[in-house]
Amino acid sequence: MKNIDFKFTDDGSLGLYNKIVDDIYHASSGAYSESYEKFILPSEYSELFKEKDEINILDICYGIGYNTKSVINEFVKKYNNRGKKINITSIEIDKNLVFLSPFVKVPQYDNFIKDIMCFFIANQFQEDFVNYIKAIINNKLYYNYLDNSLYNSNKNIFLHNIYYQYISDSSKNGTLIRLLKSINIDFIIDDARQFIKKTNKSFDVIYLDAFTPIKSPKLWTFEFIKLLKEHMTFNSKLITYSISSSYRNTLINNGLALGNIINNKKNKIIGTIASLNNNLIKYPLNEYELGLLNTRCGVMFHDKSLNLEDNEIINNREIYINNNDIQSTSSYIKKYKGSKKWKNMM
Numbered sequence: 001m002k003n004i005d006f007k008f009t010d011d012g013s014l015g016l017y018n019k020i021v022d023d024i025y026h027a028s029s030g031a032y033s034e035s036y037e038k039f040i041l042p043s044e045y046s047e048l049f050k051e052k053d054e055i056n057i058l059d060i061c062y063g064i065g066y067n068t069k070s071v072i073n074e075f076v077k078k079y080n081n082r083g084k085k086i087n088i089t090s091i092e093i094d095k096n097l098v099f100l101s102p103f104v105k106v107p108q109y110d111n112f113i114k115d116i117m118c119f120f121i122a123n124q125f126q127e128d129f130v131n132y133i134k135a136i137i138n139n140k141l142y143y144n145y146l147d148n149s150l151y152n153s154n155k156n157i158f159l160h161n162i163y164y165q166y167i168s169d170s171s172k173n174g175t176l177i178r179l180l181k182s183i184n185i186d187f188i189i190d191d192a193r194q195f196i197k198k199t200n201k202s203f204d205v206i207y208l209d210a211f212t213p214i215k216s217p218k219l220w221t222f223e224f225i226k227l228l229k230e231h232m233t234f235n236s237k238l239i240t241y242s243i244s245s246s247y248r249n250t251l252i253n254n255g256l257a258l259g260n261i262i263n264n265k266k267n268k269i270i271g272t273i274a275s276l277n278n279n280l281i282k283y284p285l286n287e288y289e290l291g292l293l294n295t296r297c298g299v300m301f302h303d304k305s306l307n308l309e310d311n312e313i314i315n316n317r318e319i320y321i322n323n324n325d326i327q328s329t330s331s332y333i334k335k336y337k338g339s340k341k342w343k344n345m346m
């Protein structure tokens with residue numbers, strides 16, 4: 001955790017920054033809002049629940065859990081008690097972030113979110129989780145950023161509660177028991193590439209929230225997306241905040257239909273949605289955006305055996321670009337924006 005800085009974002013929810021990758025975990029305009037607008041809204045759960053009673057969700061790059069928690073928040077508020085169920089598989093390589101996740105300050109979530117996350121984490125990680133929380137309380141770590149009840153209540157009572165409220169079956173509170181009938185979360189602490197190789201599950205909704213492709217391409221490669229596709233059904237949705245041309249080209253080369261995710265209020269493109277079902281794509285790419293994919297910025301990242309480091313993947317792409325005659329992105333933009341087509345589009 002030495003390499004991570006904590007900072008509140010503009011909507012009051014906590015955001016993180018990674019000094020090694022030199023990348024943010026969350027948008028400074030609002031970590032919670034970003035998750036809600038870029039991941040939850042485009043999933044269209046109301047439509048999904050018309051077709052199915054049980055939805056399987058894959059949250060790749062759980063971090064401190066905004067996407068998983070926002071799905072649960074939405075589910076409990078709108079679909080709970082209607083015979084519906086959600087199963088979430090949340091993957092994260094950094095276990096400590098998962099352990100901190102129930103306690104990070106996010107004013108938009110109700111208290112039940114903390115209880116649900118604690119329940120699943122405590123059940124799965126038991127002593128490991130309890131000892132981590134004990135160290136946080138003992139050393140008053142991250143005091144300004146975590147729920148203050150963690151430090152203010154008697155430490156032993158708090159840890160006792162983790163054990164008996166969340167781990168022991170006998171004393172779960174009534175509300176929690178009701179929620180647990182319709183929600184399941186499996187945490188996977190691993191490199192997402194290795195998990196996807198091993199699992200035989202398929203998912204209705206996949207959230208891909210990895211660091212920016214250009215800085216950390218390992219979860220944006222042709223081979224990783226090819227493998228992800230094997231875990232999608234015809235109507236599955238693959239959703240990300242990224243609008244990278246390289247990633248979009250990767251989707252097309254894997255035979256997926258894709259389109260923009262648009263924030264209509266701000267009239268802004270905020271992400272990319274992909275599916276095998278073309279009918280699920282509301283805002284397909286226009287001619288200009290498709291043309292960009294054939295320029296240098298559209299060159300895909302490769303990781304054939306799914307175990308390369310980011311710098312190796314970046315270097316291999318650089319070598320490919322230097323050895324091939326690919327139109328420069330800036331000359332394409334200049335040419336296109338000087339054309340009649342562009343003026344007509346404006």
Ligand SMILES: C[S@@+](CC[C@H](N)C(=O)[O-])C[C@H]1O[C@@H](n2cnc3c(N)ncnc32)[C@H](O)[C@@H]1O
Nearest residue numbers: 025061062063064065066092093191192209211
């Ligand atoms: C942009 S942040 C995701 C933020 C997150 N969705 C949240 O709500 O906090 C990217 C996350 O990916 C994790 N990560 C990086 N490489 C990974 C890998 N190969 N497999 C799984 N997780 C990875 C990082 O530890 C980091 O938490």
